[in-house]
Amino acid sequence: MYRFLFSARWFGWLAMVIVLAAGCVGLGRWQLDRREAVVEDIQRIEANYDAAPQRYVPGENGFDRYDPAREWTPVTFVGTYDVDNQVVARNRPLNGQPGYEVLTPLRLDDGTAVIIDRGWLPIGNIEAGRPDEIPAPPSGQVEVTARMKPGEPAVNRGAPEGQVASIDLVALSDRLDYPLQDAAYGLLALERPGAAVTPVAAPKPSIDEGPHLSYSLQWFAFGVLAFVGLGYAARQQRRSNAELDGSAPDLPTRQRRRPSSEEEEDAILDAQGIR
Numbered sequence: 001m002y003r004f005l006f007s008a009r010w011f012g013w014l015a016m017v018i019v020l021a022a023g024c025v026g027l028g029r030w031q032l033d034r035r036e037a038v039v040e041d042i043q044r045i046e047a048n049y050d051a052a053p054q055r056y057v058p059g060e061n062g063f064d065r066y067d068p069a070r071e072w073t074p075v076t077f078v079g080t081y082d083v084d085n086q087v088v089a090r091n092r093p094l095n096g097q098p099g100y101e102v103l104t105p106l107r108l109d110d111g112t113a114v115i116i117d118r119g120w121l122p123i124g125n126i127e128a129g130r131p132d133e134i135p136a137p138p139s140g141q142v143e144v145t146a147r148m149k150p151g152e153p154a155v156n157r158g159a160p161e162g163q164v165a166s167i168d169l170v171a172l173s174d175r176l177d178y179p180l181q182d183a184a185y186g187l188l189a190l191e192r193p194g195a196a197v198t199p200v201a202a203p204k205p206s207i208d209e210g211p212h213l214s215y216s217l218q219w220f221a222f223g224v225l226a227f228v229g230l231g232y233a234a235r236q237q238r239r240s241n242a243e244l245d246g247s248a249p250d251l252p253t254r255q256r257r258r259p260s261s262e263e264e265e266d267a268i269l270d271a272q273g274i275r
Helices: 008-048 169-174 212-245 261-271
Strands: 074-081 087-089 099-108 113-122 141-150 184-192
Touching (some): 074 113, 074 184, 113 141
Antiparallel strands (some): 074 099, 087 099, 099 113
């Protein structure tokens, strides 16, 4: 009854379903990979973000080397801000509002420097494309605790004077006449002494896994449903073929219910015109 499944047409349908199901499986695995990456990020945040700050030890825990396992780790440096070489990074939205991040070199006692992201500023109203004012950092020697972040890749976009399109630490190092630890930079967590006015502090990163797991299960289900649909189509084709060649089984006729005695009396009266 299912000999038609061996026709070229149905082999074509089967091949199409296999390709469709393979695509669904691939998309499902891609969502699982994305979830795995998000879970790793969440684990780093939970392990490092609120950890006790480490005192900077040259050659051991600075920003001259970057280990992904150390991301978000707070490190405390002692140095002096170099305001003359301060820049702002463009196109930095926060809560849906465009703005900038203030990047200031912190010169350390060992002769090197690290980039400190001191926070976020909104787009200004006085001059287009610039913040209205950049709050000055504390002058003199300052103790800074910052959370480690990797540098960003270079981008093929220009920026006005005093601004950068990316936190490209190698490019920032080329602007300076002293060595910069260019494997990572720091998100400001605490300054001692504090500045009179500070940019908006970076918010704590989200620890929400997102919908990747549910999306992956949906893609796997779509792959299974493709075969279910093919099976249903084959079943309907078999029924259609059976009706055309007369081999469909006769459906049993439904037995009529025998009328009750009251119904028989009513029928006799109706026939005689009495009612």
